[in-house]
Amino acid sequence: MSEAPHGTVDEKTVDEKTLEASLAEALLAPDAPDPKAVKTARRFAVYRNNVAVGLIDALAATYPACLALVGEVFFRAAAREFALSHPPRSPILIEWGGDFPDWISAFPPAAGVPYLGDVARLEWAWNRAYNSAEAAPIDISELAAVSPERVSECRLQFHPSFTVVASNYPVVSLWAQTTERVPKTELDLSRPETALIVRPQDVVDVRQVDPGTAAFLQCLATGGTIAEAAEISGGAETELGERIAGLFKFGLAIGLVIDNAPTAKPTPQARSF
Numbered sequence: 001m002s003e004a005p006h007g008t009v010d011e012k013t014v015d016e017k018t019l020e021a022s023l024a025e026a027l028l029a030p031d032a033p034d035p036k037a038v039k040t041a042r043r044f045a046v047y048r049n050n051v052a053v054g055l056i057d058a059l060a061a062t063y064p065a066c067l068a069l070v071g072e073v074f075f076r077a078a079a080r081e082f083a084l085s086h087p088p089r090s091p092i093l094i095e096w097g098g099d100f101p102d103w104i105s106a107f108p109p110a111a112g113v114p115y116l117g118d119v120a121r122l123e124w125a126w127n128r129a130y131n132s133a134e135a136a137p138i139d140i141s142e143l144a145a146v147s148p149e150r151v152s153e154c155r156l157q158f159h160p161s162f163t164v165v166a167s168n169y170p171v172v173s174l175w176a177q178t179t180e181r182v183p184k185t186e187l188d189l190s191r192p193e194t195a196l197i198v199r200p201q202d203v204v205d206v207r208q209v210d211p212g213t214a215a216f217l218q219c220l221a222t223g224g225t226i227a228e229a230a231e232i233s234g235g236a237e238t239e240l241g242e243r244i245a246g247l248f249k250f251g252l253a254i255g256l257v258i259d260n261a262p263t264a265k266p267t268p269q270a271r272s273f
Helices: 011-027 041-062 064-070 072-085 100-105 116-130 148-153 171-178 211-221 226-233 237-249
Strands: 155-158 163-167 193-198 205-209 253-258
Touching: 041 064, 041 072, 041 116, 064 072, 064 116, 064 171, 072 100, 100 116, 116 163, 116 171, 116 193, 148 226, 155 211, 163 211, 171 193, 171 205, 193 211, 205 211, 211 226, 211 237, 226 237
Parallel strands: none
Antiparallel strands: 155 253, 163 193, 193 205
């Protein structure tokens, strides 16, 4: 096959790209006419439906708690609407669906389930943590080796899977019960909860933390010193010690910095919802 001369455009390549674009657009637009290149409308309709079903199934796999909260019929109908308005930009489907929490929060038919968006945010954080880069947590002994007068100056580098999700609803309890991780009990839906999500080893850890601890961790994760995090989060000195011990226990820290002299990997960007 001869190549197009330098500085010109191969018309066949342009036609192929145009065809691909029109097919991709038609697949996620059920009311659009079939592309001219389609010779068998029935087969294309079957393929179009299979693509939609595949995207709905992918979203259901990412958001099982949301599916359980609203039921399969409602969820699949909503997922189809989402897929039509937010088609994948990449063939890697584990990277698709991050816009769903904000979308479902503003979806009028879901207004009767006001906590659905926050549960979705927790589930997306879980998904991100599960697929995040590997990083080995450090032991608290590395902080203990720092001279006492300099501990307040330390900055801790956080695990790339770390996320905090704050909610005005019992988001951790809702997620845990609907995914059958804990037995179902009656919940006070007016009780706020904050979730900490991290995967220091093979399993994603989701646990409830108090707002002070969440503020402490968020400050550290975004580059603050221990002194700055303690000031923002408040609490007694005993609480500070418990928060520091807890972050090492849960594998949140992967490195330590004093006066911009790193002892481990660069600080990953913290995420919160």
